[in-house]
Every structure is written in structure tokens, then in C-alpha cells.
Amino acid sequence: MFRYLPPPDTGLVPVFVDACLVVVDKPHGLLSVPGRGEDRADSMASRVQARHEDALIVHRLDMDTSGLMVFGRGAAMQRALSMAFEARQVEKRYVAVVAGRLEGEGEVALPLNADWPNRPRQKVDIEHGKPSLTHYRALDYDAARDITRVALMPVTGRSHQLRLHMQGIGHPILGDEFYAPPAIHAGAPRLLLHADTLALRHPASNALMVWYCPAPF
Incomplete structure (x- = not known):
């Protein structure tokens, strides 16, 4: 049975905060939002809200993924940011370490779907999967x-998209317990996937905001 062991809460140090936004660097091993049960109440959202009560979740990162997350302060800011994400007006970049030699640049467009008997796993589903694109x-x-x-720039935001797309082209991410072969899963003490860059228009001023947080690996 899965046992949730979140990293210690050493105090929130936002990457950026103003009257509209809070941007944080989520650590590996921490849920984005509380899970079911009191033992899974600790999350990035709860830690942010302990300091900024009006901060509302806009998007999520997998528990095993670290990196930049943005929260909207109040319902109007949350709505504006959510609309920007839905309209693909937010640029996101991740850094990963994958097995094997991957050269140059390209894109992966494998459609994805839930692997219902094996949740929370997802799967490549050519016939019924949702369109998914990663540069x-x-x-x-x-x-x-x-x-x-490798730098990964997702266009869509499917669950486990980056993990599956890298695995799908023969380069699974090191430390991936769901999709990497045992030797590659054991090749790192954590999933080597980190959201290092986030760029968006400020919902109040429309100024272009760019945040960068280097990967801890």
C-alpha cells in the first residue's frame, strides 16, 4: 500500500508573490493538492494557503515532479490564470534526464488515455487516447x-504526458517507478523531472512574467 511521506515543511519561500499571484518551487515527493485521508493532507496547496489564505490552485504537478507552480490570489485571478492555461498562453519548460542517447530536437504526438485497471497509470492509446503533444x-x-x-515543452497537459512520451520513444526518465524498466527506475533516487521555466502574462498588468528555477539534479 502506498505510504505518503512528504518532505519536511521548512517554511514557504515563494519564488514570486504579489497581490495577484504566488509562484512556488514544489519539492519532489509533495502532493500538489491534499489527497484522501488525514495522512495525505499535507500538500503544496495547503502549505501556500497557510501563508496566503486566498491562494487558489491553477494547475498541478505530479507528486514525483518538482518545480514551478503558480497560484491565483482570489477567484478572479484563479479564473484568469486557468483560462490562460486552457488557451495555451502559458509557456512551460521541464528538464528531465532520460536513458540512452537522445539527439537534436523534435516532437512526440502519442495519444494518451487512463489505464483504468492500473490507476494512476496512463497509457498510449492510438485508437481512443486524447491528442497529446510534447516538443x-x-x-x-x-x-x-x-x-x-533534455528540455521538454508540453503543448498539451495530459497526466503523466512527459513520462509516457519519453518512454514511448525509447528514452524513459530516470527514477520513473511507473514506466521505466527496473534498472532505469533504480538509476536515480527520485524521478528526474523538474518544471524549471514558467512564462505567462500577468493577469492584472498584462506584463510578460518569466520565472526560472534550476533543477536540483
Whole structure:
């Protein structure tokens, strides 16, 4: 049975905060929102709301993924930001470390669907899956370990999209317990996936805001 062991709460240090937004760096191993049961109440949302009561969730990261998340302060800001995400007006970049040598840049457009008998796993489903698109760019190859650091820019936002798209082209992410073979899962102490860049128009001023938070791996 899954046992939730969130990282210690050492105090919230926002990447950015103003009257409209709160941007934070979610640590690996922390739920974005509370789960079911008192033992899963600790989350990025609850930690942010302990400091900023009006902060409302706009988007989520997987528990095993670290990186930038934005919260809207109040319902109007949450709605404006949610609409920007839905309209694909928000630019997101992730950094991952994958198995094997991945070169150049390209895109992955494998359709995805829930793997209902094995939830929360998802699966590539050519016939019934939802359209899903990820752009990628290789950053660095480590020949000694046969691993590649890669930038991932999702266009759609399906659950486990980046994990499945990398696995689907033969380069699973290190530390991925769901989709990587055992040796690659064991190749890192955590999922090596981090949301390092977030860019959007400020919902009040319309100024372009860009935040960067380097990967801890």
C-alpha cells in the first residue's frame, strides 16, 4: 500500500508573490493538492494557503515532479490564470534526464488515455487516447552513464504526458517507478523531472512574467 511521506515543511519561500499571484518551487515527493485521508493532507496547496489564505490552485504537478507552480490570489485571478492555461498562453519548460542517447530536437504526438485497471497509470492509446503533444530538445549527453539531459515543452497537459512520451520513444526518465524498466527506475533516487521555466502574462498588468528555477539534479 502506498505510504505518503512528504518532505519536511521548512517554511514557504515563494519564488514570486504579489497581490495577484504566488509562484512556488514544489519539492519532489509533495502532493500538489491534499489527497484522501488525514495522512495525505499535507500538500503544496495547503502549505501556500497557510501563508496566503486566498491562494487558489491553477494547475498541478505530479507528486514525483518538482518545480514551478503558480497560484491565483482570489477567484478572479484563479479564473484568469486557468483560462490562460486552457488557451495555451502559458509557456512551460521541464528538464528531465532520460536513458540512452537522445539527439537534436523534435516532437512526440502519442495519444494518451487512463489505464483504468492500473490507476494512476496512463497509457498510449492510438485508437481512443486524447491528442497529446510534447516538443523536446536534447541538452547534454553523458556517454559514461549513457543518459541525456533534455528540455521538454508540453503543448498539451495530459497526466503523466512527459513520462509516457519519453518512454514511448525509447528514452524513459530516470527514477520513473511507473514506466521505466527496473534498472532505469533504480538509476536515480527520485524521478528526474523538474518544471524549471514558467512564462505567462500577468493577469492584472498584462506584463510578460518569466520565472526560472534550476533543477536540483
